[in-house]
Amino acid sequence: MREELSGKQQQIFEFLRTFLQDKDYPPSIRDIQEGCGISSTSVVDYNLRKLEEKGYIRRDREVSRGIEILGARRNRSRIVEIPVLGTIAAGQPIPVPTSDRFGNDSDETVAVTEDMVRGRANVFALRVKGTSMIEDLIDDGDIVFLEPAQSATNGDKVAVWLKDRGEVTLKRYYHEGTRVRLQPANSTMEPIYTAPENVEIQGRFISSLRPSG
């Protein structure tokens, strides 16, 4: 349990939060002073120290505006931006994640909490077209998160590139003897059987997200 805050401390903390929300940088002490109608910077400093003692914020000395809000919200769930590289299961090849190229603003991103992609690196996202994975709770229009992978174990949901068809699709993967079965999670659809040489795994399914319509 965290210690109680005095009225002024609560006010300052609240101001901090809304300021951070609006602008994209923290307020200076004098910003806080004005914003909270306090008559001296030292009062702000004093209460900021209190807030730091009590574990509500972290201050970076020798850095102006070096205030971070600790609190549940920011620690428990950091935000990561995942590039949405295209659409899957509609027949087009997907471009590979172009490492770090930026300034290319044609690519969209979605922001999600870190726990959607916990621990993984280079996660990317694709928009799903079609209902072939409906029984795995992946619907048309959903966004799926994938991590780059070259291999899969049986039952994994993977994005695979079918060389002969020149297309990418999201399916469950089963290696069965000399062939590979790509199993849709939709009882009205038939699996695809093909040779292992014909499939190239692009990524492994992590999680999905359904934007509200």
Next chain:
Amino acid sequence: MREELSGKQQQIFEFLRTFLQDKDYPPSIRDIQEGCGISSTSVVDYNLRKLEEKGYIRRDREVSRGIEILGARRNRSRIVEIPVLGTIAAGQPIPVPTSDRFGNDSDETVAVTEDMVRGRANVFALRVKGTSMIEDLIDDGDIVFLEPAQSATNGDKVAVWLKDRGEVTLKRYYHEGTRVRLQPANSTMEPIYTAPENVEIQGRFISSLRPSG
């Protein structure tokens, strides 16, 4: 289309982004200088001006560290924090959204892009227990977003409070003559029939999210 960036400008812009990601405040000009291995602050300033001209960032003069990244990522999808108020369909009553009480760190939040809850106000979230809505692609452990509502039209997915049982559950709602049918989206489960007076609608389903395991 945005103007091209020189190598140095791209480097600075990239540095800006990663810095913002790590810390919660923007870098100073001297931070950028060091981080990019530039030998003079004026070079940084020069290129920052270029970046601003070209529409990549916005600078707040008379404010140190007053740099905001414009760009697709931040504009297209703002981030909102949704309080997770509890669990649904496990029998407990849910607490109502306690407006703005803060400093109460027992409540968890999830951060999602604005488009998960587009336009709605006072959205809250609940963790789903059970698979009664599996055919609507809502699984055990999912988080559902709801907006406060007192009424529903037939077929809506709503969180309802059953007065006689003293519990809250997530179901599809059908008003049928003198009774209400609460229909699970799971063919192995039976609907609940009850009197309209016995149900109190708590919220209307907006969207769901499945945290990665």
Next chain:
DNA sequence: GCGCGCCTCGAACGAATGTTCGCCGCAAGC
């Protein structure tokens, strides 16, 4: 009353930070 802790005040100081200015190198165009 007196001391003590908690908080506030106002002013100053010094560090951190943003901005300006003169100078230089280089490549393109004349």
Next chain:
DNA sequence: GCTTGCGGCGAACATTCGTTCGAGGCGCGC
């Protein structure tokens, strides 16, 4: 060869910002 424009350099300079310090108010226990 000369000019012009783009980038870069380093050193001031000006401002913003964080911190400190002495002083004082207020409530509480003695």
